[in-house]
Amino acid sequence: MADTEVLSSPHILEYPYSRSVGPVIGSFLAGLRDGKVLGVRCGSGAGERVVVPPTEYDPLTGEDSGEMVEVGPGGVVTSWAWESEPLQGAPLDKPFAWALVRLDGATTAMLHVVDAGSAGAMATGMRVLPRLVEPSARVGSILDLACFVPEGSDSPVRAQPAEPGNPAQPDDPAQPDDPAQPDDPAQPDDPAQPDDPVTTLSTPIRLDYRFSAGISQSRFLRGLVEGVFIGQRCPRCAKVYVPPRGSCPTDGVPTTEDVELSDTGTVTTFCVVNVPFQGQAIELPYVCAQVLLDGANISFMHLIQGIPADEVRMGLRVRAVWKPPAERGPSLESVLCFEPTGEPDAPYESYEEYL
Amino acid sequence: MSSMGRAGVAPAWRRPVAVVSFAQYPTCRREEHRNEVEVLMPVVAEALDAVGLTKDDMGFVCSGSSDYLVGAPFSFVMALDAVGAWPPLRESHVEMDGAFALYEAWVMLQSEDIDTALVYSFGRSSSGNIRRALGLQLDPYTMAPLWPDSVSLAALQARVLVDRGIASEDDFAEVASRCLRNATSNPNAQVSGTASAGDLMRDAYVVEPLRRHACPPVGDGAAAVVLAAGERASELVERPAWITGMDHRVETHALGARDLADSPSTRLAAQAAGLVGGVASKIDLAELHAPFAHQELILARALGLADGVALNPSGGALVANPLMVAGLARIGEAARRVMDGSAHTALAHATSGPCLQQNLVCLLSDQPGPAVLGGARTAGTAGTGGTAGTAGTAGTGGTAGTAGTAGTAGTGGAPGEES
Numbered sequence: 001m002a003d004t005e006v007l008s009s010p011h012i013l014e015y016p017y018s019r020s021v022g023p024v025i026g027s028f029l030a031g032l033r034d035g036k037v038l039g040v041r042c043g044s045g046a047g048e049r050v051v052v053p054p055t056e057y058d059p060l061t062g063e064d065s066g067e068m069v070e071v072g073p074g075g076v077v078t079s080w081a082w083e084s085e086p087l088q089g090a091p092l093d094k095p096f097a098w099a100l101v102r103l104d105g106a107t108t109a110m111l112h113v114v115d116a117g118s119a120g121a122m123a124t125g126m127r128v129l130p131r132l133v134e135p136s137a138r139v140g141s142i143l144d145l146a147c148f149v150p151e152g153s154d155s156p157v158r159a160q161p162a163e164p165g166n167p168a169q170p171d172d173p174a175q176p177d178d179p180a181q182p183d184d185p186a187q188p189d190d191p192a193q194p195d196d197p198v199t200t201l202s203t204p205i206r207l208d209y210r211f212s213a214g215i216s217q218s219r220f221l222r223g224l225v226e227g228v229f230i231g232q233r234c235p236r237c238a239k240v241y242v243p244p245r246g247s248c249p250t251d252g253v254p255t256t257e258d259v260e261l262s263d264t265g266t267v268t269t270f271c272v273v274n275v276p277f278q279g280q281a282i283e284l285p286y287v288c289a290q291v292l293l294d295g296a297n298i299s300f301m302h303l304i305q306g307i308p309a310d311e312v313r314m315g316l317r318v319r320a321v322w323k324p325p326a327e328r329g330p331s332l333e334s335v336l337c338f339e340p341t342g343e344p345d346a347p348y349e350s351y352e353e354y355l
Numbered sequence: 356m357s358s359m360g361r362a363g364v365a366p367a368w369r370r371p372v373a374v375v376s377f378a379q380y381p382t383c384r385r386e387e388h389r390n391e392v393e394v395l396m397p398v399v400a401e402a403l404d405a406v407g408l409t410k411d412d413m414g415f416v417c418s419g420s421s422d423y424l425v426g427a428p429f430s431f432v433m434a435l436d437a438v439g440a441w442p443p444l445r446e447s448h449v450e451m452d453g454a455f456a457l458y459e460a461w462v463m464l465q466s467e468d469i470d471t472a473l474v475y476s477f478g479r480s481s482s483g484n485i486r487r488a489l490g491l492q493l494d495p496y497t498m499a500p501l502w503p504d505s506v507s508l509a510a511l512q513a514r515v516l517v518d519r520g521i522a523s524e525d526d527f528a529e530v531a532s533r534c535l536r537n538a539t540s541n542p543n544a545q546v547s548g549t550a551s552a553g554d555l556m557r558d559a560y561v562v563e564p565l566r567r568h569a570c571p572p573v574g575d576g577a578a579a580v581v582l583a584a585g586e587r588a589s590e591l592v593e594r595p596a597w598i599t600g601m602d603h604r605v606e607t608h609a610l611g612a613r614d615l616a617d618s619p620s621t622r623l624a625a626q627a628a629g630l631v632g633g634v635a636s637k638i639d640l641a642e643l644h645a646p647f648a649h650q651e652l653i654l655a656r657a658l659g660l661a662d663g664v665a666l667n668p669s670g671g672a673l674v675a676n677p678l679m680v681a682g683l684a685r686i687g688e689a690a691r692r693v694m695d696g697s698a699h700t701a702l703a704h705a706t707s708g709p710c711l712q713q714n715l716v717c718l719l720s721d722q723p724g725p726a727v728l729g730g731a732r733t734a735g736t737a738g739t740g741g742t743a744g745t746a747g748t749a750g751t752g753g754t755a756g757t758a759g760t761a762g763t764a765g766t767g768g769a770p771g772e773e774s
């Protein structure tokens with residue numbers, strides 16, 4: 001086992017979330033778009049507070065919150081932390097301060113950043129003013145507020161628009177360097193008019209990972225390069241798993257004995273794909289099937305070709321069609337598809353257990 | 356549900372439950388070879404073997420993990436392969452630290468028809484950029500789009516302590532120096548050392564005011580605990596670590612609406628778990644899930660622990676912080692010291708969310724006895740009047756349920772490099 005070099009690969013998780021924001025957050029975001037910061041009244045009498053950013057409920061009691069009120073524009077830094085090496089996606093691509101800012105008229109502080117130039121220019125209690133992006137670039141997002149700046153610094157209200165979620169710089173040199181940027185479906189085609197409500201918010205998310213296949217799956221994946229299926233047998237129940245994950249899911253014990261499997265098998269069940277979808281690479285209709293390799297005790301999904309879709313059936317005997325050796329890699333894509341062997345169908349009893 | 360309402364509820368438990376076994380994967384910077392299942396299997400096997408049980412003996416299995424750590428949906432389902440899920444188990448999962456899975460198992464064990472439970476958690480913090488991934492647990496409208504990272508948010512909290520004169524950067528270094536020294540006798544620690552606080556103060560800032568030593572290392576790990584109820588616990592081990600009380604509370608996600616220098620949710624959870632009256636003075640040691648040095652200071656203050664209490668004898672989360680595991684490991688480490696006789700009573704704490712947003716407190720004792728049990732019930736009663744003010748002022752949202760309530764949970768984060 002130790003002689004297997006474990007495989008790993010970059011793995012990118014990326015999705016453009018569109019969120020419904022509701023009336024309170026929606027008003028807050030519309031306010032930012034229109035150049036003002038809104039809070040919400042919570043509590044009453046001596047306990048009345050103005051919560052910014054506003055919430056639908058009093059964060060202390062859970063009671064419904066009240067009317068929206070404009071706060072700021074200036075405020076006071078209640079805490080700050082100096083970010084000397086901004087991470088991917090940070091609002092500014094130069095050193096800045098994360099800060100909790102309590103705007104004038106607000107009871108609570110909001111999280112944002114201060115473009116102060118250096119840590120030496122930051123202090124708890126200092127006064128700051130908001131710097132908004134150009135009106136034409138505002139979309140109704142917390143990023144319409146580009147940052148805060150120390151009171152008294154120049155041009156506090158204009159800035160280039162921030163690009164939400166886009167990397168300021170790659171945060172890991174091991175990651176691919178030409179990531180596709182997420183779509184931004186909420187980007188409006190026409191500039192919003194003042195007082196238009198904001199109902200949705202686009203929050204693109206991108207995270208970079210290095211996926212590690214582990215010992216057993218690495219052996220399986222390397223077998224695919226050689227044109228063989230390598231499974232593993234459970235020492236307790238003797239079942240053979242392919243692809244192996246290093247354990248018997250029934251017994252919870254390590255599987256260590258490698259088993260080289262035939263590349264023929266039986267279709268246990270299947271479906272016919274008729275509906276086009278994003279990323280579809282194969283002509284419709286096509287058949288996705290669970291294939292139980294001979295000698296294995298678990299099926300896996302693959303394509304069935306070389307037979308009209310309406311003739312595929314349970315029990316169909318199939319053989320793997322491998323890519324030419326030079327085109328194979330450590331991936332199930334090394335197997336183009338499964339095709340009928342021409343043998344008689346397997347009897348139902350032979351695969352009944354695997355449905 | 357308001358936190359005031361829950362503060363008055365006595366722990367709804369009918370029979371004592373104990374930790375009878377604990378196993379842990381030695382935390383490492385990056386587990387290069389094994390996948391999650393391959394990491395978990397030996398840990399689960401060790402925990403079960405220690406008490407001569409198999410997974411078929413388990414009345415309930417509960418796990419804690421987060422799919423965001425490796426970017427793989429339903430990774431917790433695949434992880435069940437490490438236990439063996441056929442025939443089907445009575446099983447559950449929380450997208451949180453394993454300590455919260457243990458809470459669910461503890462509640463389940465109040466049911467008379469099961470008397471054992473397996474709790475495990477795993478975390479591969481090294482697969483992605485954990486500082487960024489943890490930003491996704493924040494409010495998605497007004498905070499997450501800024502991509503605030505876990506270390507920066509912790510630094511905002513540390514600054515509040517410094518500004519108010521509650522603690523200094525030297526105090527953070529003292530905490531780190533002690534934790535690193537304690538870790539020299541912990542084989543599962545990722546980092547350890549004998550540097551003095553003065554030495555550590557020469558470390559560079561990760562995010563000012565947090566220096567390298569005040570932040571946790573990024574690491575991969577796993578842990579497993581076996582719980583048993585009533586007589587079953589006494590049959591399995593000579594000295595079960597009885598859970599005499601446990602509770603968890605959460606504060607608002609609006610960071611700027613919290614008092615970051617305090618931890619009212621920890622205080623409430625501790626009271627509800629039975630840390631009232633003279634109980635605090637009987638605690639021998641506390642394992643506090645404080646991924647950042649300053650958070651240990653906040654927690655110790657909120658809990659009102661006596662000076663003599665040994666804090667984080669394992670070294671705590673500053674020496675090994677596998678996400679989703681470090682909280683369960685605090686319960687395991689505390690229980691281990693009760694089971695081996697080096698402590699009579701111990702307090703374990705676990706946290707979730709940014710800046711100690713959610714906190715769980717678990718009291719452990721070598722006696723299942725009614726004394727502490729009675730304490731817990733008194734706490735519930737006292738809480739109605741005595742703690743409602745605190746709850747109303749600082750807590751919020753009541754107690755989150757465990758199963759699947761919290762989305763991506765987790766805490767801490769790391770400087771991005773091994774310390």
Ligand SMILES: [Zn+2]
Nearest residue numbers: 234237248251
């Ligand atoms: Zn087996």
